[in-house]
Amino acid sequence: MNHLYSLKKSCQEATLCDILRVFGPSFFMILWSENIQHSEDFVQRLEENILENHQDDRFFFTTYNDKDCFGNSLDEELGKYIRSFYMKQTKEMMKNVGVHGYLNYKVEPNSIWVQMNNKDTDSHRIHDHHGQGAFISWVHVIKALPDQPRSFFFINSRGQKLYPKQETGDIFCFPSWALHGVEKAQVDGNRIVVAGNVSFNRPGKKDDNNNELRPIPV
Numbered sequence: 001m002n003h004l005y006s007l008k009k010s011c012q013e014a015t016l017c018d019i020l021r022v023f024g025p026s027f028f029m030i031l032w033s034e035n036i037q038h039s040e041d042f043v044q045r046l047e048e049n050i051l052e053n054h055q056d057d058r059f060f061f062t063t064y065n066d067k068d069c070f071g072n073s074l075d076e077e078l079g080k081y082i083r084s085f086y087m088k089q090t091k092e093m094m095k096n097v098g099v100h101g102y103l104n105y106k107v108e109p110n111s112i113w114v115q116m117n118n119k120d121t122d123s124h125r126i127h128d129h130h131g132q133g134a135f136i137s138w139v140h141v142i143k144a145l146p147d148q149p150r151s152f153f154f155i156n157s158r159g160q161k162l163y164p165k166q167e168t169g170d171i172f173c174f175p176s177w178a179l180h181g182v183e184k185a186q187v188d189g190n191r192i193v194v195a196g197n198v199s200f201n202r203p204g205k206k207d208d209n210n211n212e213l214r215p216i217p218v
């Protein structure tokens, strides 16, 4: 009886902070998510290609700084496939969040990149993508770490972390200003993701061929 009374009392006195301590921070960053699986053959080829081209095992692998898209970092055929797949996927994503046909947006050819980290490498420090002029960013988990469901995280100004669902195949997009990072891998295996940015054009802006950019009809 005393136990029930104290339980009831403690529930009544529970503050928002207490609830957050139990359930975690209640902030949301995901604009859209889905699970899209690549074939096992593709994932295996990509992983082998990354390991062949990984220059320094101390640091996570990234094609982000490859100015030639994937040309200097991955097999040419694989790079072309990835670019083509995610250019199409980005268009579908923009339809899903309501941007397609409403705002002018663009995906620069080098706004899609591949990354890999594992127990031996470092991980991606806390950062955002807004500095590059992006408005929407996305991550596709090609291969999740086994037994480590928490790698990618968002972080708020209170230092609270939020780990979205990130199993193999999960793809999600978020506002580019959202601070995020990747926890160091604690288990064996290679964690592989493809990530990208979408930029919005200001009204009246011209494209590279000097054509005025207009909303794209759906």
Ligand SMILES: [Fe+2]
Residues within 6 Å of the ligand: 127, 128, 129, 180, 195
């Ligand atoms: Fe990032």
